[in-house]
Amino acid sequence: MTAMLEVADLGHTYQAKDGAHTAIAGLTFTVGAGELVCVVGPSGCGKSTLLRTISGLIRPTKGDISLHGNQVKGVPDDLAVVFQDYSRSLFPWLTVQKNVEFPLRRSLGRSERKARAAEALEWVGLAGAQRKYPWQLSGGMQQRVAIARALAYRPALLLMDEPFASVDAQTRFELEDLLLKVRTEHDTTVLVVTHDIDESVYLGDRILVLSTSPASVVADLKVDLPAQRDQITTRESDEFVALRAEVARLLNVGKTSRVIRSRRTADDEAARWAEAERAETSRAEAEERATT
Ligand SMILES: Nc1ncnc2c1ncn2[C@@H]1O[C@H](COP(=O)(O)OP(=O)(O)OP(=O)(O)O)[C@@H](O)[C@H]1O
Numbered sequence: 529m530t531a532m533l534e535v536a537d538l539g540h541t542y543q544a545k546d547g548a549h550t551a552i553a554g555l556t557f558t559v560g561a562g563e564l565v566c567v568v569g570p571s572g573c574g575k576s577t578l579l580r581t582i583s584g585l586i587r588p589t590k591g592d593i594s595l596h597g598n599q600v601k602g603v604p605d606d607l608a609v610v611f612q613d614y615s616r617s618l619f620p621w622l623t624v625q626k627n628v629e630f631p632l633r634r635s636l637g638r639s640e641r642k643a644r645a646a647e648a649l650e651w652v653g654l655a656g657a658q659r660k661y662p663w664q665l666s667g668g669m670q671q672r673v674a675i676a677r678a679l680a681y682r683p684a685l686l687l688m689d690e691p692f693a694s695v696d697a698q699t700r701f702e703l704e705d706l707l708l709k710v711r712t713e714h715d716t717t718v719l720v721v722t723h724d725i726d727e728s729v730y731l732g733d734r735i736l737v738l739s740t741s742p743a744s745v746v747a748d749l750k751v752d753l754p755a756q757r758d759q760i761t762t763r764e765s766d767e768f769v770a771l772r773a774e775v776a777r778l779l780n781v782g783k784t785s786r787v788i789r790s791r792r793t794a795d796d797e798a799a800r801w802a803e804a805e806r807a808e809t810s811r812a813e814a815e816e817r818a819t820t
Contacts, residue, residue, distance in 0.1 A: 532596055532717040533559040533582065533685055539590030539742070540577050551577040553742035555591070559685070564711055564718040568775060569738030577723045578743065579689050582719070583609055596684055603682075604685075608678035612690035614670040618662040618677075624649065625658040628677045648680035651710055667804070668699035672706065679710060686711075688720040701759045704731055708757060725775045729768055730757060737778040747778045753776035 540554040541548050552574040559565045569575050581588045582595075593600040595607065608631075611617050618627050628645035636644065649655055652672040662670050671691065678686055682746040691707075692700040702725060711718050724729050728735045729751060737747040753767055762768055 530561050530596075531558040531810060532561040532563070533719065534594045535578075535582070535591070536593075537591040538578070538581060538586045538588050538593060540574075540581055540586065541590075542577075551745070552581075552588075552740040554744045555592075555738075557736055557745055559717060559719055561596075561717055562711075562715050563733045564708075564720065564731060564737060565734045566732035566789045567719065567721045567736045567738065568723070568725060568779065569743055570740050570779065571723070573738050573741045574743035575738065576689060578738075579609070579687050579721060582685075583607055583687055606682075606684040608681045608683035608686050610671075610674050610678050610686065610688045610691045612693045614667065614674045614694065617674050618670060620661060620663050622661075622663070623658065624654065624660050624662065625675050627662065627673055628680050631677060631681050643683075644680045645676070647746075648676040651679060651713070652676045652706060668695045668697075668703060671695060671699075671703060675706070675710070679714065679716070684717065686716050686718045688718065690721055690723065693723065696772075699729075705757075705759065707731065712755070725772055725779070726763065727774060728775060729753070729771045730759075730762060735771075735775060746781055749774065749778075751793075 535555055535557050540549065540555045540706050541550040546575060557565075567575055573722065577586070582587045582593055582600065583606075583659045584600050585600075598604075619630065622630065625642070625645050628648055632641045632644060646658065647657070649658060652675055654669065654672050654676065657665060657669065657673075662673060665673065671694075675691075688707075691702045695703065700729045707718070707720075708731065710716065720728075720731060722731075732751045734751060735747075736745055737749065738744065739746050749771070751771060753762060753765070753771075
């Protein structure tokens, strides 16, 4: 499988008034064309920083990112992002149709733009809502509009930052299935950040488990579940349950790895002191022998 996205030794350190803060360090992974990869990690570990660097919104302070072979230096043309907060990402004064057309305004003529938007709204089951305004729709429907807007753009890579975290559980299941359907039908490459372990197993072809900040990859797991997933039978399967437990265990490892590292540092320090003490004792003994 050819790599759509290559992230190599990626690091980012924010410079703030109260000092420097390294959010991610040594992140290395690839995402193949047509793959759906989920990223999970402890709160505040640097997931959004990772997405911001991939989307070209911030320049990483270390490492490289390439999208189908081209180094990411600014916001790539063929990348779309869906955020958690649909209410802030849609324009309330534009109709659903106009919201979906909006990112295409510079690249396409009017009739093509209209056709693309109508098609994308059809994909997400909102063909009848074209003339409505976002505030006339439920939260789940608004997030469908945001997904349609991203898909209408036909991105090489779709980045999603906690896309279903603001909707109720039932709508979340529907949107997860919608994402699986559209990525299969349109062969879209997707990178999804989620806090939800079950969601990462349900959606992913692979799961990247990150450590605490500065985030690095603790594990890159292949999800060996049948491609056709079902909210009830898939979640009940032994494979699903085992993988969910594995991700939870690894997240715990991710949470403690830096503590373990610092405990190791403390052990190393103690060993160095003991070694110095031994050397000093031997030197004193040798001196004593020489003078007697
Ligand atoms: N602009 C910034 N300046 C300084 N530090 C920042 C900035 N943005 C993020 N950070 C810090 O970098 C670390 C990672 O933040 P980031 O938002 O990437 O984590 P996250 O995993 O997405 O968080 P969450 O799980 O809460 O969504 C945090 O400690 C955060 O405080």
